[in-house]
Amino acid sequence: MNNQIDSLIMTVMADKQGPGGAFMVAQKGKIIYQKAFGKANLELGNNLTTESVFQLGSMTKQFTAVAVLLLEQQGKLKVSDHISKYIPDYPGGDKITIHHLLTHTSGVKDFTKMKALAEIAQKEMTPKMMVDFFKDEPVDFAPGERFEYNNSGYVLLGYMIEQVSGEVYADFIRQHIFVPLGMEHSYYASDRQVIYNRAYGYQKKEHGYVNKTAISFSVPFASGALMSTLGDLLKWQNALSQNKLLNANETTKAFSRYKLNNGEPVNYGYGWHIKELSGLTVRAHGGSIFGFKSMGIYVPGEDIYVVALTNCDCNSPTLLAENITKLIITGTVKSK
Template identity: 60%
Template sequence: MKSFNPLSKLLIVTFCLFSQIPQLVYSQALDAKIDSLLETAFSPEGPGAVFLVAKAGKPIYRKAFGKANLELNVPMAPGNVFEIGSMTKQFTAVSILMLVDQGKLRLNDEITNFIPDYPTRGKSITVHHLLTHTSGIKSFTSMKALRTIERGDLTPPELIDFFNNEPMDFDPGEEFKYNNSGYVILGHIIEILSGQSYAEFVKEHIFTKLEMNSSQYASHSQVIENRAYGYHRKDKYVNKNYVSLSLPYASGSLMSTVDDMLKWNEAIKNNTLVKEATKNKAFENYTLKNGEKINYGYGWHITTLNDAVSFEHGGSIFGFKSMGVYLPEEDIYVVGLSNCDCNSPTELARDIAELAMGN
């Protein structure tokens, strides 16, 4: 057997070491650029945020900034749990698509198939319209009377009764108008078809299956390990306002971490929960009746970043803001979670995604 030249072995090892230097330098440069953005945005003494950047499903940046709790002077940690607001809509949309795969509904089914007494005023309002914010139903979060119910715990039918008699904003399919009422109705449809509460359905069929062990339906009373507390900013920081979590419901009541959100994004990418053809429906840029694109699919905005396709969604709920950006062509995912509704991670997440593309 021919012996291996020690000099050759040394050259190979040396080559391998030097070949890794450019990647290491690029990684350090990216870290420094992201650090600079986030250290400017989040004071060490104020409420903070956690950001994660992943490439091909692997984290390449994961850091926390600011405080998780101002009163106890607790620093933010990468594993902190946040309310994610309207990023909940992704989970609701995919839950509906799971039921589609199970043959329990079709996207062109009218909502009266499930809620026979819903007052549609003779209009055909479909599940598709609810998913795409094109139903014309009044969004309950725009109603002045919301203050009269915001602290009450309502059942989904009671919440639907709160807005269902409001005049419609437009005929179904004629306009795009972001609408929380539509996702409340979708949550109720999930409950009707599954025989489970929305919280139970998402826990069993998504969180448990994907081992998203730090994610759940939000709770004010439950002791939640690693919870970041939420704040507002007026003249100074104040504790978040109280609102019953039965109101945001399937449009905005979930909690998660950046690590769990990466698991979620990977599951969507890899068709873990629904068939690929079904998943693709969530990322189609739908159109109105007049052919105008709405730049929205099912639970995701469909847009571009530096001419690259970008699937995005943010969230805002009392005391918290969130943002997720996925660039499928680059396989880059950026998620930012903040514990003050004064600090939006939206533009930061897009800027960081742009930096990661350039790297």
């Protein structure tokens, strides 16, 4: 099966001298496949390895959602709370709940769709400055009326984590998630900090590869600013499966499908898409940030976890991760 996975990956990662990706398949908490393809740094010619540190983009939302549930578990908030309880001056905050933010059903304007984003993309922003940036924009719909993927909601969640815990978001994630789980190669992203085994991000233009567009990580913040490795993400998934961080009740909340006001189902829990793949329910989430794309898929029924991390936003790992998952599912089902 390893050869089949290799050939699936090599059809997408054909350029061995270009940026590439790192891939992992785990079953029952143990790695059954792990390999890296392509270069970590084109200037130096360094190869990517299975220990390379990648930016996760929106896979960050999993960590933000679990941080919120940790605070609920500690009795410091409830997901049914209105956001006005924590941000009193937020327009319409008495109608928007934390649940709405977690499930992308708040109707708040997504800051990534605002034309003014270019003006702040490279500025150092505080969480409050980020919230102020989009809070007066007209809402797209009333809370609970629709599902529309939304980065602003997770910026608001990061801000509330700080308000409730009294800790900076990056410190909260490190102290309450990374440190307890031994995720020693996971970070709040930085272009200045020396990060060993860093994968450098690239974009592809007509004339070839270029270094990624620089942004201030204070802009994506709790919606997309974390970095990690294959090995650390396996520690993360195992901790979720074994209720090491969250109790069974809070874990169920993270992975439940919710409904809109009209009763229509939403295929999203708290920080994960909940969908079907080869007839099985899976929990999946990807990420995209300048120079990087990521995808993680977990199949609870088979305890299979597939992760694909790439260091060029020209290589989308979504379909690749799904095809690898289908291959493993088919093999697993056959072997039973």
